[in-house]
Amino acid sequence: xxxxxxxxxxxxxxxxxxxxxxxxPPWAVRIEDRAPICLMSVRRGTVCVVPSDGGEPVRxxxxxxxxxxxxxPYTVADAPGTTPHALVGPGxxxxxxxxxxxAQDMVLNVRTWGNAAHGGTSVLVGTYLLDGxxxxxxxxxxxxxxxxxxDARTRPLLDLLDAEIAQDEPGQRVVLDRLxxxxxxxxxxxxxxxxGADAPAWYRALGDPVVGTALRLLQDDPxxxxxxASLAARAGVSRxxxxxxxxxxxxxxxxxxxxxxxxxxAADLLRESDxxxxxxxxxxxxxxxxxFSAAFKRVRGVSPQEYRVGPPEDPFDLPERQxxxxxxxxxxxxxx
Numbered sequence: 001x002x003x004x005x006x007x008x009x010x011x012x013x014x015x016x017x018x019x020x021x022x023x024x025p026p027w028a029v030r031i032e033d034r035a036p037i038c039l040m041s042v043r044r045g046t047v048c049v050v051p052s053d054g055g056e057p058v059r060x061x062x063x064x065x066x067x068x069x070x071x072x073p074y075t076v077a078d079a080p081g082t083t084p085h086a087l088v089g090p091g092x093x094x095x096x097x098x099x100x101x102x103a104q105d106m107v108l109n110v111r112t113w114g115n116a117a118h119g120g121t122s123v124l125v126g127t128y129l130l131d132g133x134x135x136x137x138x139x140x141x142x143x144x145x146x147x148x149x150x151d152a153r154t155r156p157l158l159d160l161l162d163a164e165i166a167q168d169e170p171g172q173r174v175v176l177d178r179l180x181x182x183x184x185x186x187x188x189x190x191x192x193x194x195x196g197a198d199a200p201a202w203y204r205a206l207g208d209p210v211v212g213t214a215l216r217l218l219q220d221d222p223x224x225x226x227x228x229a230s231l232a233a234r235a236g237v238s239r240x241x242x243x244x245x246x247x248x249x250x251x252x253x254x255x256x257x258x259x260x261x262x263x264x265x266a267a268d269l270l271r272e273s274d275x276x277x278x279x280x281x282x283x284x285x286x287x288x289x290x291x292f293s294a295a296f297k298r299v300r301g302v303s304p305q306e307y308r309v310g311p312p313e314d315p316f317d318l319p320e321r322q323x324x325x326x327x328x329x330x331x332x333x334x335x336x
């Protein structure tokens with residue numbers, strides 16, 4: 001398995017939150033949606049992303065892309081000192097800082113939101129709403145905020161997303177989900193390829209002749225009944241030598257890594273296939289669905305069935321007072 005392909009084989013947007021934000025300064029929006037990842041790109045004007053931890057604001061110009069990893073809040077504004085006038089909470093619910101709903105007040109068009117239809121700032125925003133849409137290994141590999149400058153490789157995807165985001169054709173949500181996945185993968189590929197990239201330990205360990213061999217065996221065949229001894233034999237080293245070197249380079253023992261990898265693969269299978277829990281358990285190396293369910297709940301906090309179902313409601317099924325920012329159509333078409 002190509003190391004980068006293994007890391008990026010995770011983005012699977014399903015009804016992602018996508019919009020074009022159009023603003024005329026001064027403006028600022030506080031983001032507290034707790035989403036796992038938000039990607040934004042400036043089409044015109046400039047934007048400042050202000051972390052909540054007191055970090056330095058990051059300024060973005062046309063074509064620049066930022067990826068913000070949740071759940072910590074942050075502010076997006078025309079300038080670092082602008083006071084937020086809007087708050088975006090979980091599910092994209094938009095209010096003033098005092099709780100008054102703002103969604104309808106600022107709808108400009110299909111998936112277009114802001115304070116001025118012809119504002120000087122235009123930003124494409126794509127948000128993955130659920131943890132399961134992004135693999136945990138990928139999230140753990142990312143900093144809270146990363147940026148990529150305007151690049152010829154991402155420009156065609158941005159142009160296509162910009163053209164499609166305000167369309168209201170059949171199957172439009174699926175088209176936008178896949179475009180968001182492609183754009184995120186392109187951005188992360190560029191970020192990991194930069195000089196001095198701070199890749200995760202397991203990713204760097206793939207370059208080691210011993211540990212890399214063991215990692216590829218585990219990743220390529222998680223259902224196999226691996227032991228440290230069998231991995232060591234395939235890697236051509238002693239069991240103690242492999243265990244020590246693997247832990248030093250990856251940060252956890254081989255069998256702990258295998259458990260995490262099996263459950264990551266299982267999570268994708270639960271969301272992306274109709275396989276039964278028993279079939280998923282067998283596919284990732286558990287002898288019984290009970291053992292698999294116990295391990296899954298211990299790590300994920302929910303049972304496999306609960307994880308598969310996901311959240312019980314879509315924001316467009318909520319009462320009008322709780323509706324979110326425009327994901328699919330202008331407010332005139334939103335009916336309870």
